[in-house]
Amino acid sequence: MASPANPHSPLSLRQKVGQLFICGFDGTTPNEGITRLIEGYGLGGVIYFRRNVQDAIQLAQLSAELQAISQNSGNQPLFIAVDQEGGMVSRIEKGATLLPGNMALGAAFSPAGVYACSKVMGKELRQMGVNMNFAPCLDINNNRLNPVIGVRSYGETAALVSDMGTHAVKGLQDMGVIATVKHFPGHGDTAADSHHDLPVVPHSMERLRELELAPFVRAIEDGVDAIMTAHVVFDALADCATATPSTLSYKILTELLRQELRFRGLVVTDCLEMKAISEGIGVAEGAVRAIEAGADLLLVSHRLDRQLAAIEAVVAAVESGRIPESRIDESVLRVMTHKYKRGILFEAMAPLPEGPISTPEHQALARELSRKSVTKVKDTVREELRVDDKLLVIWTEVQTGTEIDEVVERTGTLGCALAELSGQEVREVYVGLHPSDEEVAQLVGLCDGVEQAIVVTYNATFSSGQTKLVKALAAKEGLRLIVAAGRNPYDLLEFPEVQTYYACYENRPLAMHSLAHVLLGNEKAAGRLPVTLSEAYPIGWRQEE
Incomplete structure (x- = not known):
């Protein structure tokens, strides 16, 4: 197979294998490790995380520098990837919408x-x-105990997720961006996080076809470019006696996805450094087995030693005859085809943006849709909020970011939004995700003399401390309590006695401004539940005004 940089010069085995890897790195400028991977191995792509981002303009400069390194070393242009799902999983904030x-x-x-x-x-x-x-996630979140998907899903039905997901794919690809739907065959009905464990889905093949697979089938029919695999075991699709995650399963990636569903695009693994792989067979062997299973692109997001070991393991597997070189060529051809298809291959270096990337029109669209999403689930009091010195906002905050939890700065809280929109001072206090009994008692004590309190919860389903706090405040005589779910909407099930409850689906500043408008009576809560909370609060529910 010839090199695109020089069609008369064939790619070496290492360069071909390098094209099958997407790697991450530390820093906001190219470091020694990523430069070594691009120059020495002809790396296929890079992935950005929050650690790489200062703002949108800096990121454009970083992309240009990385592409220049690849071009100047005689290698082809890079895939430059990111998990920009929107909402709670958004790596790029400053300067982007x-x-x-x-x-x-x-x-x-x-x-x-x-x-x-x-x-x-x-x-x-x-x-x-x-x-x-x-992005986008096509997982169907029909398990309220799912710790990793939740609000990253459009909802709990195949029809809703399929319809929303295919529109998201089309929007990205119409703009020349490769959309990567995830996590195939479906990570929604799990009670474990594959970043830390190896989840298992026990359902029958009939159930999988009816629910989990349906959005992916629709995306394939509508021409999605790429599909990301899940590090999840599917009992109905097991291809050996031992538990094999989908990422490493020939039966799932080749027999099901390629042969039965006729997917011709790129198969991308989820990060091989996630514990479901790294603490099982290991990253290097995982890379080899993923190729054997049918993956085209291997994602190794963090450590240089693991990235180098994984590339060398795949090279060694080809040299030993374990993997035919023709198998590598199949994936390289798909990589090159999609780089050409989306204008990445052979294109001139894109000019850096001369002005702001996020425009007023983009921001207006975001505000409009955010305001349409706030859902009034329950309100038996129906009193207007009074912003005065007898109001207290309790903000539950993510204090340490993870792959699926972004830290919100204290300038973007509900208290700040209420103060900005009302022109009044708002007293706000902060608490972590798992408040202790002592912290709960202190917060309840702060409500002495308070007439109205708003608690913004964050996945209280998984926090006994948050639940204790809300229950204690709900029992406090003379206190009107409003609870707003700042992430998963299922929190109400932990404290059904709460009289006023809103679902916001995220605690980003945009969502908090939308909620503040609703609380202040500037807007009506127009959203409907995209998941079922209980028989009393089914999918499609909202309390009418």
Whole structure:
């Protein structure tokens, strides 16, 4: 196979294998490790995380520098990828439009809005030099105990997720960005996080076809470029006696995805450094087995030693005859085809943006859809909020970011939004995700003399401390309590006695401004539940005004 940089010079085995890897690195400028991978191995792509991002303009400069390193070393242009899902999983914030996440968009029930959001996202990503987005999630979140998907899903039905997801794919790809739907065959009905464990889905093949697989089938039919695998075991698709995650399963990636579903695009692994792989067979052997299973692109997001070991393990597997070189060539051809298809291969270096990437029009669209998403689930009091010195806001905050939890600065809280919109001072206190009994007692004590309190929860389903706090405040005589779920909407099930409850699906500043408008009576809560909370609060529910 010839090198695109020089069609008369064939790619070496290492260069071909290098094309099958997407790697991450530390820093906001190219470091020694990523430079070594690009120059020495002809790396296929890079992935950005928050650690790489200062703002949108800096990211555009970084993309240009990385592409220049590849071009100057005689290698082909890079995939530059990011997990920019919107909402709670948004690596790029400053200078980019902060768009609502999937479940918020699901609550707005607007496929046209999803398409418009996705086009905005794609346009801005391309301006930043990002040509591949690991989004949207097509997981169906029908398990309220799922710790990793939740609001990253559009909702709990195959029809809703399929409809919203295909509009998101089209918006990205219309802007020249490779859309990567995830996590195949479906990570929604799990009670474990594959970043830390190896989840198992026990359902029958009939159930999988009816639910989990349906959005992916629709995306394939509509021409999605790429599909990301899940590090999840599916009992109905087991291809050996031992538990094999989908990422390493020939039966799932080749027999099901390639042969039965006829997917011709790129198969991308989720990060091989996640513990479901790294603490099992290990990253290097995982890379070899993923290729054997049918993957085209291997994601190794963090450590240089693991990245080098994985590349060398695949090279060694080819040299030993374990993997035929023709198998590598199949994936390299798909990589080159999609780099050409989306204008990445052979294109001139894109000019750096001359002005702001996020525009007033983009921001207005984000505000409109966010306001349509806020859902009034329950309100038996029906009293207007009074912003005065007898109001207290309790903000539950993420204090340490993870792959699926972003830290919100204290300038973007509900208290700040209420103060800005009302022109009044708002007293706000902060608590971590798992408050102790002592912290709960202190917060309850702070409500002495308070007439109204608002608690913004964050996945209280998984926090006994948050639940104790809300229950104690709900029992406090003379206190009107409002609870707003700042992430998963299922929190109400932990404290059904709460009289006023809103679902916001995220605690980003945009969502908090939308909630503040509703609480102050400037807007009506127009969102509908995209998931079922209980028999009393089914999918599609909202309390009418």
